[in-house]
Every structure is written in structure tokens, then in C-alpha cells.
Amino acid sequence: MTQAFEWQPWAFTLATATAWIVIATGLLQIAFYLVQLVYAAIGLAKRPQVVRSSVLWRRYADQAPPIAVLAPAFNEEVTIVESINSLLALHYPEFEVIVINDGSKDGTLQRLIDHFGVARVDRFHELTVAHQPIRGIYANPRLPRLLVVDKENGGKSDALNAGINVARAPLFCSIDADSLLESDALLRTVRPFVDEPDKMVAVGGTIRLANGSRIASGRVENVRLPRNFLALVQIVEYLRAFLMARLALSQMQALTVISGAFGLFRRRLALEVGGYSHNTVGEDMELVIKLHRYMRDHKRPYRIEFIPDPVCWTEAPEDLAVLGRQRARWQRGTLETFSKHKDMLFNPCYGRIGFIGFGQVLVVDVLGPLVEVAGYVLVPLLWAIGLLSIEYLLAFLAITFTFGVFISVATLILEEVELRRFPHARDLAVLTLVSVAENFGYRQLSNFWRLRGLWQYLRKQKGWGQMTRKGFQTA
Amino acid sequence: MTLTHLWTISLLLAALALSIMTGLIVARVIAGQRQRHVQAQRGKLLPLLLGSASDEELTELRRSGPDILGSLVTELIELVRGDERAQFVATATRAGVTSALRRQLASGSTQSRAVAAEVLGNFPDELCTAALEEALDDRDARVRLTSALSLASSDRSPPPRLLVERLGLGIHEHSMLIVTLLSEIARQRPDEVRALIEGDDVPAPVRAAAIEALSNSGDYSLVGVISRLTLAAGDHSPELPRYLRALGAFQHPAALRAIRLHLASPTWWVRAAAAEAAGRIGLAETNLELRQLLDDNDWWVRFRAGEALTRLGESGRTLLAEASRCGTVRAQAAARLTLAEQALAA
Numbered sequence: 120m121t122q123a124f125e126w127q128p129w130a131f132t133l134a135t136a137t138a139w140i141v142i143a144t145g146l147l148q149i150a151f152y153l154v155q156l157v158y159a160a161i162g163l164a165k166r167p168q169v170v171r172s173s174v175l176w177r178r179y180a181d182q183a184p185p186i187a188v189l190a191p192a193f194n195e196e197v198t199i200v201e202s203i204n205s206l207l208a209l210h211y212p213e214f215e216v217i218v219i220n221d222g223s224k225d226g227t228l229q230r231l232i233d234h235f236g237v238a239r240v241d242r243f244h245e246l247t248v249a250h251q252p253i254r255g256i257y258a259n260p261r262l263p264r265l266l267v268v269d270k271e272n273g274g275k276s277d278a279l280n281a282g283i284n285v286a287r288a289p290l291f292c293s294i295d296a297d298s299l300l301e302s303d304a305l306l307r308t309v310r311p312f313v314d315e316p317d318k319m320v321a322v323g324g325t326i327r328l329a330n331g332s333r334i335a336s337g338r339v340e341n342v343r344l345p346r347n348f349l350a351l352v353q354i355v356e357y358l359r360a361f362l363m364a365r366l367a368l369s370q371m372q373a374l375t376v377i378s379g380a381f382g383l384f385r386r387r388l389a390l391e392v393g394g395y396s397h398n399t400v401g402e403d404m405e406l407v408i409k410l411h412r413y414m415r416d417h418k419r420p421y422r423i424e425f426i427p428d429p430v431c432w433t434e435a436p437e438d439l440a441v442l443g444r445q446r447a448r449w450q451r452g453t454l455e456t457f458s459k460h461k462d463m464l465f466n467p468c469y470g471r472i473g474f475i476g477f478g479q480v481l482v483v484d485v486l487g488p489l490v491e492v493a494g495y496v497l498v499p500l501l502w503a504i505g506l507l508s509i510e511y512l513l514a515f516l517a518i519t520f521t522f523g524v525f526i527s528v529a530t531l532i533l534e535e536v537e538l539r540r541f542p543h544a545r546d547l548a549v550l551t552l553v554s555v556a557e558n559f560g561y562r563q564l565s566n567f568w569r570l571r572g573l574w575q576y577l578r579k580q581k582g583w584g585q586m587t588r589k590g591f592q593t594a
Numbered sequence: 595m596t597l598t599h600l601w602t603i604s605l606l607l608a609a610l611a612l613s614i615m616t617g618l619i620v621a622r623v624i625a626g627q628r629q630r631h632v633q634a635q636r637g638k639l640l641p642l643l644l645g646s647a648s649d650e651e652l653t654e655l656r657r658s659g660p661d662i663l664g665s666l667v668t669e670l671i672e673l674v675r676g677d678e679r680a681q682f683v684a685t686a687t688r689a690g691v692t693s694a695l696r697r698q699l700a701s702g703s704t705q706s707r708a709v710a711a712e713v714l715g716n717f718p719d720e721l722c723t724a725a726l727e728e729a730l731d732d733r734d735a736r737v738r739l740t741s742a743l744s745l746a747s748s749d750r751s752p753p754p755r756l757l758v759e760r761l762g763l764g765i766h767e768h769s770m771l772i773v774t775l776l777s778e779i780a781r782q783r784p785d786e787v788r789a790l791i792e793g794d795d796v797p798a799p800v801r802a803a804a805i806e807a808l809s810n811s812g813d814y815s816l817v818g819v820i821s822r823l824t825l826a827a828g829d830h831s832p833e834l835p836r837y838l839r840a841l842g843a844f845q846h847p848a849a850l851r852a853i854r855l856h857l858a859s860p861t862w863w864v865r866a867a868a869a870e871a872a873g874r875i876g877l878a879e880t881n882l883e884l885r886q887l888l889d890d891n892d893w894w895v896r897f898r899a900g901e902a903l904t905r906l907g908e909s910g911r912t913l914l915a916e917a918s919r920c921g922t923v924r925a926q927a928a929a930r931l932t933l934a935e936q937a938l939a940a
Contacts, residue, residue, distance in 0.1 A: 137627070142597070142600075146600075164703070164704070164898050165704060166705070167705075167708070167736060171669070171672060173672045173673070174672055174712065177672075178771065178774070179771075181769060181773075181774055181777075182770040182773060182774060240935070241931055241934035241935055242931070243896075243897055243900065243927075243928065243931035243932055243935055243937060244893075245893040246893075247893065287897075313769060313770045313771065314769045314770075314771075315768060315769070316768065316769075316770050317768055317832065318768075318897050339662035429644050483765070486600045510596065510597035510601075511597060513597065513598060513600070513601035514597040514598075514600045514601060516601065517600045517601045517603075517604035517605075518604070520602035521601070521605055521607070522604045522607070522608070524608040524611070524612070525604065525607040525608045525610075525611045528608070528611035528612055528614075529611050531615060532611065532614055532615055532618065535615075535618045535622070536618070543622075543626075544623045545627060547615070547618065547619045547622060551612070551615050551616075552617070555612075577664050
């Protein structure tokens with residue numbers, strides 16, 4: 120007869136403490152999400168009426184300030200003409216499209232020259248923010264809204280800095296090479312700048328995933344759900360990120376990130392904070408943090424807002440390897456920014472951005488993945504070997520699975536009650552199932568990718584890694 | 595609360611969320627079926643609304659329900675113009691759309707109140723005017739401003755002084771749409787807007803908006819008033835660039851003193867605005883100051899100075915050509931690139 124192994128009391132204490140750390144961190148995250156849900160609901164109820172473009176134009180066109188749309192391009196030979204044609208067709212009173220060819224190795228520049236008939240010109244421009252040398256600026260008098268900047272390769276943030284220097288409009292809109300903008304995107308996003316001209320510093324808009332939708336002539340014509348599971352999961356993730364988190368943080372005036380795929384900024388202030396930083400892959404987040412820091416340091420009243428109107432479409436990776444690289448890079452970018460500005464964390468000088476904005480980054484992005492993955496390994500193990508009671512295991516399951524289901528489905532409820540952007544009941548049913556399913560497998564995988572991002576950050580890995588773009592499925 | 599409660603609560607919340615979502619999906623299926631009926635109704639109502647409906651047809655319009663009719667009117671009113679619009683408004687009024695919109699303006703959600711305020715601007719009857727005037731005291735600033743804009747765009751606005759007080763213009767409300775509001779009023783009643791410029795107790799942002807609203811009026815008597823305000827404004831006054839731009843818009847040489855003073859302002863955005871105004875008016879007397887500004891610390895001032903010099907004609911271009919050959923490296927670059935950009939030989 121074998122005798123059961125008896126653990127020392129200290130082993131129980133250690134196991135209990137470990138479980139409590141995991142559970143407390145999870146509860147803190149859930150508390151953040153619950154508060155965000157409430158704020159997002161308030162924000163959606165208070166949002167300006169979604170009016171037709173014609174009404175927007177009639178009301179806002181006279182007062183809408185000029186905007187420079189900055190479109191960085193690297194090896195975009197195949198898609199560049201269609202992308203630029205789509206941008207030139209935007210519905211806005213006064214704007215210029217500045218395409219920055221970031222030292223492409225293919226024929227991107229030649230395609231632009233051939234198709235748009237641009238020729239080399241002189242242009243008096245600023246040299247305020249640093250970037251790789253500009254080799255030439257190209258324009259065509261018959262297309263006064265288009266300007267092509269050809270520069271040596273320096274990465275996306277470097278290209279955007281060149282664009283900020285060359286632009287003359289008081290506002291600039293930074294987009295990704297693969298962003299598809301709604302035709303009235305600028306008109307919708309400029310509203311906060313018109314409504315609060317003295318305070319508004321930057322505005323972000325909702326990014327939606329175009330996977331599965333019908334696209335023609337650079338426009339999303341028919342919104343449909345993708346068939347790929349990974350793309351479906353990302354739709355739910357984007358809903359949580361934009362509809363819940365960013366809208367809520369904007370309501371609290373603690374928004375820490377405006378997506379690199381679409382953001383509208385006051386150009387002068389971007390210059391004053393030194394433009395985009397070169398030494399990070401989270402340059403979009405870092406610019407927003409620098410703006411917060413600058414305005415708070417100078418004690419100037421300001422607002423950084425997020426509008427729930429969908430303004431931009433992008434392509435989500437449908438392949439595990441590509442998605443994993445993207446998520447690791449995002450995590451690395453967040454950690455780089457957090458580390459660079461860590462003095463803002465819980466610093467009273469930075470008010471709610473230090474406490475709420477950075478507090479959320481600490482709990483959700485820095486500690487969250489680490490503690491949760493540790494929990495996946497330790498809590499079931501400690502329970503299996505008899506060091507933890509079943510209550511601890513159930514509490515862990517609650518914070519990692521069932522609360523996750525609740526938060527995802529609640530965001531979907533918010534979407535349906537306030538926005539109704541998915542056209543068919545079937546879409547809602549599919550997304551509801553995905554909201555449940557994502558907590559069993561995908562969530563764990565996502566945390567693993569984020570840990571990989573942490574590892575890359577600790578090893579001081581730089582650069583974007585291999586970028587794979589499938590391209591939009593056009594009609 | 596024990597740890598077991600955490601598990602129970604999470605299960606309950608997840609189940610609740612899933613139940614609500616199921617309910618919403620069912621509601622969507624039902625709404626989808628109703629939508630087909632609504633579309634069919636809309637298809638029938640559209641020609642009635644656009645034509646001159648008979649009494650029988652009006653009865654059918656009313657019977658269709660205020661929701662369908664209201665949404666149809668809200669969507670279409672922006673699309674019709676001229677006589678067709680007048681016909682559309684008359685038919686919609688007879689069909690009782692305005693009473694539904696007035697109710698919506700009085701007691702709907704913030705969004706629906708704002709939509710009602712927008713649409714009611716197209717209906718000129720007294721009841722609609724009264725409803726919009728009442729909405730100037732709405733609890734939401736956006737509804738208040740939309741109501742004011744609707745009244746102003748149909749020449750029914752209360753005196754601008756009253757709007758300043760009721761909407762807290764320049765104090766609580768800082769939207770650039772104040773300029774649009776005052777421009778609309780100034781189309782019919784410019785004197786009332788002008789009174790805002792001359793009133794001592796008017797908030798400075800409203801005064802600047804009134805100046806902008808009248809800057810294309812061609813009323814040159816305003817140049818002296820704006821010049822005085824410009825001379826009196828502090829170097830860091832946020833309204834100063836707006837005054838200077840208005841002076842530039844009038845293109846009257848009487849603004850010389852005010853502009854010259856601010857070409858030497860310690861504030862970069864004031865210098866830039868003054869240089870721009872000097873160029874627009876064509877103040878050749880300021881060419882030496884502008885030449886100096888080609889070496890300004892701020893790029894924007896250098897750019898505006900170069901641009902202004904090209905507008906001064908031969909004398910300005912000569913100065914630019916000189917500056918491109920001699921002077922600091924910064925001024926040379928500004929002058930050379932300005933000339934190159936304007937396709938003028940150095």
C-alpha cells in the first residue's frame with residue numbers, strides 16, 4: 120500500500136500566492152474591460168448623428184481645414200496606381216495626396232511617373248524632422264492634388280516624417296499602403312477639429328477588415344464576412360479594440376494609440392514633438408504618447424479623440440505565421456513605447472493618461488500575457504498535484520474563458536444595438552459563435568505570440584521582419 | 595465573495611450576454627422580413643412625395659406610419675432641389691411629417707434630436723420655426739448649434755446677439771461653424787453681424803468669427819475697425835491671425851499700419867499671417883520687412899514671406915532674386931526655392 124505524498128505548508132502558501140497573482144491580474148483586466156464597455160456605450164449614445172455625406176459637405180466644407188494625406192509606399196508597383204486613384208477620388212474640399220516612395224526596389228516610382236505624368240519639380244519645404252535624404256519631388260500641374268516624394272529607404276516612420284516636412288496643410292492624415300479609405304473619411308474625421316478647433320490635436324477612426332467583402336475600384340462595395348476563421352476572429356478582435364477599448368479610452372481622454380492605418384493629426388504639433396520616432400515599430404502609438412506628453416508638459420488644454428464612424432478598411436492576415444509575426448511586432452511596439460515613456464506611468468503630472476492610459480497598458484499589455492500564460496501552465500498543474508483547491512481552478516477558468524466570452528459577446532451586442540454595420544442576421548450568428556470559440560485556443564495562441572514579442576523586445580530586436588501582403592480581392 | 599462566486603458570476607454573465615445576443619439575432623431576422631415590407635412601402639410613397647399628392651394619396655402617406663415617412667423625408671430632402679424641393683416640402687408638410695419631426699426634436703435621443711433639427715430647417719412654417727427656436731435651449735450643445743444653423747440657413751435666425759447668449763458662443767461653444775452661422779445671417783442682415791464686431795462685451799472668438807463672416811462682404815468701412823482691433827490685440831492673441839487674414843481678404847491698403855506692426859511680432863504664427871496678408875493686399879511698402887522674414891527662424895514665416903514677395907510684382911521678384919544670390923544660406927534657399935516653385939527665373 121502506497122502512502123499519499125504530503126506537501127509542506129510552504130508549498131501550499133506558494134501555490135496559493137501564485138494563483139492569487141494570476142487571478143488578481145485577470146480580474147484587474149476584466150475590471151478595465153467592464154469600465155470600458157460602460158464608457159463605450161455612453162460614447163456611442165452621445166456620438167454625433169451619422170449623416171449622409173451630402174449633409175456633412177454642406178455643413179463642414181466651408182470650415183474644413185486643408186489636409187495632406189501621407190501615403191508611404193515601399194515596393195508597391197502592382198497596386199500603387201489603383202491606391203492613389205482611390206485617394207485622389209476622396210470627397211473633401213481641399214486636400215493633397217503625398218505619396219512617399221521609400222526607396223522602393225521595384226518600379227513603384229516609374230509606375231507613378233508613367234501613369235500620372237509627374238515630373239521633377241522644386242518645392243520649398245521644411246527640414247524640421249529628421250529623415251533619409253529626399254532624392255526628388257515630382258508633380259504634374261494637371262493633377263495639383265498629387266505630389267510624389269522619392270527618398271532613400273528608411274522605413275515607414277521615416278517616410279511619414281518626410282511627408283510631414285513636405286506637406287503644407289495644417290492637418291495631415293497618415294495611412295498605410297494597404298488602407299482603403301471611405302470616400303468621405305476625411306470629412307467625417309475632421310469634424311472634431313471643426314467642433315473644437317483650439318483643443319483638437321489628433322483624431323483616430325474605426326478601422327474595419329475588408330476580408331471577404333467585395334472591393335471594386337479601391338472601394339468596399341459589399342460588406343461580407345470572410346470564410347477564413349482567423350479573419351473572422353480578427354473581426355471580433357477589431358470590434359473589441361475599436362468599438363470598446365479606443366472609444367472608451369477616448370471618452371476618458373486617455374487614448375494611447377491611433378492606428379497607423381488611419382489617423383488625422385495637427386501637423387504643427389507633430390513637428391514640435393519631432394515627428395515619428397525611428398527606433399520603434401510602434402511609431403503610431405509613440406506619436407500619440409509624445410503628443411500627450413508635450414501638451415501636458417506645456418500645460419496646454421487639448422483633446423485626442425476617436426470617432427466610431429468606419430473610415431478605413433484594411434486587410435487582415437489569414438495565415439497563422441503572418442498573423443503571429445504581426446502580433447509579436449505589435450507587442451514589441453507597445454513594450455518599446457511603454458519602456459521609453461515609463462516615467463509617465465502613475466505620474467500625477469500626466470493625470471489620466473498616466474493612470475488610466477498607462478495603467479491599462481501595464482495591466483493588459485505588459486503583465487497580462489505573461490501572467491496569463493504562466494497561469495495556463497501553473498494553475499491546472501498545481502491543482503492536479505493537490506496544491507490548489509478546485510475553487511482556484513474555477514476562478515482561473517472564469518477569468519480566462521467565461522469572462523472572455525462575456526466581454527466579446529457584450530461588444531457584439533453594443534455593435535448591434537448602436538451601429539448595425541453587419542448587414543445580415545447570419546453574420547451576427549457567425550460572429551457570436553466566433554466570440555465564444557476564440558476563447559478556446561485562439562486567445563492562448565495570441566498570448567503566446569505576445570510573449571514572442573516580449574522576447575524580441577528583450578533581445579532588442581529591431582525592424583519589421585518579413586511583411587507578407589495578400590492584397591485585396593477585387594471584383 | 596468566494597472564488598466559487600467568481601465562477602458563478604462569470605457563467606451567469608456569459609449566459610446573459612449570449613441570451614441577449616440570441617434575442618438580437620431573432621429581432622434582426624424579424625426586422626429583415628419587415629424591411630422588405632418597408633422597402634415596398636417606400637417604393638410606393640416616393641412618387642407620391644415627389645409629386646403633388648391628392649387628398650386620397652395624402653391619406654395613404656399618413657397611413658404609412660410616421661417612421662417610414664420621416665426616414666424617407668430625411669434621406670430625400672438633401673437630394674431634391676429647386677421647384678421639386680418646394681413641392682416635396684409642401685407635400686411632406688401636408689402629410690404631417692413636420693409634427694413627427696417636431697416631436698422628435700422635443701423628446702428624442704440626442705442623435706435623433708440633432709437629425710430633426712437639421713431636417714426641420716427645410717420647413718419654413720411657423721410651428722417649425724418655434725420648435726427650432728425652442729431647441730436653441732436644448733441640453734445638448736450639438737442640437738443647439740444645429741438648430742441655430744437651420745434657422746439661419748432659412749433666414750429665420752433670432753438676432754445674433756441673442757444667439758451669442760443662448761448658445762454661449764465663444765464661451766462654451768467654440769466650433770468653427772460659428773463662422774458659418776454668422777455668414778448665413780450676414781447674407782440678409784449684415785448690420786447685425788457687424789454690431790458683434792463693434793460690441794465691447796462680445797467674446798473675442800465671436801468677434802473674430804463675425805469678422806471672418808464679413809470678410810468677403812466688400813464693406814471697406816470694416817477695414818478701419820479690423821485694423822484698430824488688430825493694432826490693439828496682444829502678440830499672443832489667438833484671434834490675431836484671423837484679423838490679419840480678414841484684412842488680407844479685403845485687400846485694402848488702409849491695413850498697412852496694422853500689418854507692418856505685426857510683421858515684427860515675436861509670435862511666429864502672427865508674423866506668418868501678417869506676411870500672407872501683406873502679399874494678398876500687395877503692400878509694396880512692406881517689401882523690405884518681407885525680405886528680412888526670408889531669414890526667419892520659422893519655416894512657415896519664410897514660406898509666407900517668399901509667397902508674399904512673388905505677389906508684389908516686379909519689385910518683390912527682384913528682391914527675391916537678390917536674396918537668392920546674397921544673404922544667409924537660409925534666406926537664399928527660401929528665395930531660390932520660392933522663385934523656382936513659382937517658375938520665375940532667379
